[in-house]
Amino acid sequence: MKFKAIRLYQEDGRRISRMVEQTLADLDPGDVVIRSEYAAVNYKDARAVTGVGNVISRFPCVPGVEVSGTVVESKHSAFRPGDRVTVQGGRDFGMRRDGAYSEYVRVPGAWIGRVPEGSDAFDMVGMGLAAYTSAVAVDELMRHGVTPDKGKVVVTGGTGGSSSFAIDMLAGLGYHVVASTGKVSEHEYLKKLGAAEIIGRDGLTTGDKPLEEQLWAGAIDVVGGAPLDKLLRSMQKRGVVCAFGNAAGETFTTSIYPFILRSVSLVGVNANHPVPERGEVWQRMMPGGDLHPRHIRDICYTIPFLQLQAHCDKLIAGGVRGRAVVTFGG
Ligand SMILES: NC(=O)c1ccc[n+]([C@@H]2O[C@H](COP(=O)([O-])OP(=O)(O)OC[C@H]3O[C@@H](n4cnc5c(N)ncnc54)[C@H](OP(=O)(O)O)[C@@H]3O)[C@@H](O)[C@H]2O)c1
Structure with a gap:
């Protein structure tokens, strides 16, 4: 054959x-x-x-x-x-x-x-690693105390596969989601997924100081590089950034002050787990679960x-x- x-x-x-x-x-x-x-x-x-x-x-x-x-x-x-x-x-x-x-x-x-019986093979692969990684990141935000009442959560690389699912899940859980994107043509798409606000890639901070205006209670970052530095400097006190991507760069330079003056946390996510090892988060993504994408x-x-x-x-x-x-x- x-x-x-x-x-x-x-x-x-x-x-x-x-x-x-x-x-x-x-x-x-x-x-x-x-x-x-x-x-x-x-x-x-x-x-x-x-x-x-x-x-x-x-x-x-x-x-x-x-x-x-x-x-x-x-x-x-x-x-x-x-x-x-x-x-x-x-x-x-x-x-x-x-x-x-x-x-x-x-x-x-x-x-x-x-x-699973009754599930669609297209949906399983459609969600796949992208949705699972976003679900792990959303779960990390929740575990670190970022609840919807704490403030806005920003998602970078908004129109990407993983980020689209992150926006969908966060909005479904009642968060005020801000999508950052480089694509001005895709604002309607991001709104449909549940983004309450849309900003350009340069809107992650208001300036270049070591500590900037406190804009975000939480962040899911798929791009790394310079945008991750901007995010860290514009987090609220006790804000949490979950980072899992490198689309904008594999390295970055930042200030120590968000960590030692605002108790900001940077949480890394590696979700490269085969399905049999995914456990509770994968179950919560199935139809009826709190992390099922809509x-x-x-x-x-x-x-x-x-x-x-x-x-x-x-x-x-x-x-x-x-x-x-x-x-x-x-
Ligand atoms: N750690 C893990 O376990 C894990 C698992 C899955 C994915 N990842 C990583 O997560 C990232 C996203 O994966 P994906 O499959 O969702 O990718 P994707 O569909 O290509 O999405 C990436 C998005 O990032 C934005 N972007 C692209 N180039 C950029 C640049 N130079 N500067 C700033 N933004 C840029 C774009 O969104 P806009 O045009 O809307 O800005 C793009 O749609 C990748 O780095 C991937 O390797 C990691």
Whole structure:
């Protein structure tokens, strides 16, 4: 059986992805084979496909960290052909082992989660790592005492996949959400998700002093770099910033004063957990839970597998909103 996959190669110091014909013998070993139905496109997947940064560290490799589909072969006691399953992040999937951008994937059974009875496979991958990471960040804000009565919560990179879910969840919980975005054309979209206010990327602080006007009780930051410094300097007393992204930069310089004079907290989030290890937060994201996103179908849209490489170029250039979900086959 032959099928299509995207593989990233390293040749003469350059990284190049190609759509190639594969057989199961070309894939990394594992005890379960899944026919792919949907795969997500995260920022790091776009970096992997376009060869930016070091997401992939083994060559050649199939990128993509999230997929859903149907089991077609299994040597694992928990799974049988016909089971509807999803593999999302965790370990080396799509980074150091062949990942999601393939019409068939093969993985260890321990990485696989089930698509719950009555749930939609599209919704599972649509939410995926983006919504789960935002849910972990929202849960951290709550655990650190940032309740809706404390003040405004700002979300950076507002139109991105993860941020869209963060806005949706925070608004659903009753927070006054301020979305920061570089896209003036997407204000209606952000309002629909629940943003009460929208600001440009330069609106995170009022100036350049070590301590600025106290604007935010909480913040979810997906961009890092200089905007994270601005956020820290404009937090209220006991404000909390949850940071999990690097779209604006991997490093930043800031002032010590927000920490030692305003007791501001900077909380890091790493949500790269496979579905079987996600626990309570993932359960709260299911229909009926307090963290279930209300706008999955506004945030997520489908693109055909054959358009994935072009879509990744556009995402890296900052030109997409929400979250693309790849569809396979006919
Ligand atoms: N730690 C973890 O476990 C974890 C899990 C998931 C994701 N992440 C990270 O979270 C970040 C977001 O991921 P995603 O998949 O949601 O990405 P995404 O859909 O590409 O969203 C990123 C958003 O950031 C904004 N942005 C892009 N380039 C920027 C720049 N140069 N300066 C300022 N803002 C910029 C854009 O929003 P606007 O145009 O609206 O401003 C963009 O839509 C990534 O860095 C990703 O690696 C981390």
